[in-house]
Amino acid sequence: AQKVTQAQTEISVVEKEDVTLDCVYETRDTTYYLFWYKQPPSGELVFLIRRNSFDEQNEISGRYSWNFQKSTSSFNFTITASQVVDSAVYFCALWASFSGAGSYQLTFGKGTKLSVIP
Amino acid sequence: GAVVSQHPSWVICKSGTSVKIECRSLDFQATTMFWYRQFPKQSLMLMATSNEGSKATYEQGVEKDKFLINHASLTLSTLTVTSAHPEDSSFYICSARTVSSDGYTFGSGTRLTVV
Numbered sequence: 415a416q417k418v419t420q421a422q423t424e425i426s427v428v429e430k431e432d433v434t435l436d437c438v439y440e441t442r443d444t445t446y447y448l449f450w451y452k453q454p455p456s457g458e459l460v461f462l463i464r465r466n467s468f469d470e471q472n473e474i475s476g477r478y479s480w481n482f483q484k485s486t487s488s489f490n491f492t493i494t495a496s497q498v499v500d501s502a503v504y505f506c507a508l509w510a511s512f513s514g515a516g517s518y519q520l521t522f523g524k525g526t527k528l529s530v531i532p
Numbered sequence: 533g534a535v536v537s538q539h540p541s542w543v544i545c546k547s548g549t550s551v552k553i554e555c556r557s558l559d560f561q562a563t564t565m566f567w568y569r570q571f572p573k574q575s576l577m578l579m580a581t582s583n584e585g586s587k588a589t590y591e592q593g594v595e596k597d598k599f600l601i602n603h604a605s606l607t608l609s610t611l612t613v614t615s616a617h618p619e620d621s622s623f624y625i626c627s628a629r630t631v632s633s634d635g636y637t638f639g640s641g642t643r644l645t646v647v
Contacts, residue, residue: 447635449635449636451638456640457623457625457640457641457643458638458640458641459576459625459638459641461636461638464635505575505576509635519566519578519581520566520578520627520636521578522575522576522577523575524574524575525575527573
């Protein structure tokens with residue numbers, strides 16, 4: 415079975431603060447992908463990053479950075495110098511075999527609602 | 533990049549009526565599409581996987597007779613909520629697997645309200 419846990423339900427930060435969103439995953443697969451998506455109030459899902467299980471290099475994209483650690487099954491997301499436009503719900507997702515029988519699907523965490531206060 | 537167009541964006545219908553939601557892949561062929569449901573302040577839950585030309589595969593607990601999925605062509609998948617009830621009110625979003633860097637492309641979602 416596969417599972418994604420985002421323990422932080424809601425986070426509030428003041429603009430320009432850094433914030434880290436946690437994601438812990440479970441899977442028996444050795445080959446899998448991890449994703450982060452942003453969902454603004456309008457509802458659409460905005461793709462942020464995809465990382466495969468063999469690539470543990472951390473990635474930075476502007477104010478966004480991701481820390482992938484297989485040893486702790488975590489794929490945390492940090493926003494540096496947060497802005498009001500970053501306010502949204504952020505989902506971590508795992509693509510892996512759901513039952514170990516070749517049936518792959520994308521499993522989402524419950525999401526973390528980030529509010530950036532001006 | 534790959535685009536999935538989903539319509540309508542929102543719909544209000546009376547209890548007992550049926551509603552059809554369409555997802556079209558605009559610049560690629562989608563042999564497989566996924567349908568998700570998201571209740572307010574909840575995560576996205578996979579409802580079913582639709583494959584072009586064959587029957588959809590439904591997740592446990594999803595009524596296949598209530599949520600009819602048709603994937604008759606490589607660019608179109610539809611979800612019909614039959615005899616809708618207020619508890620079916622939710623945000624429905626489709627997705628297709630792509631070869632682009634993100635691996636999945638999502639439609640913009642449909643907010644269904646059943647009154």
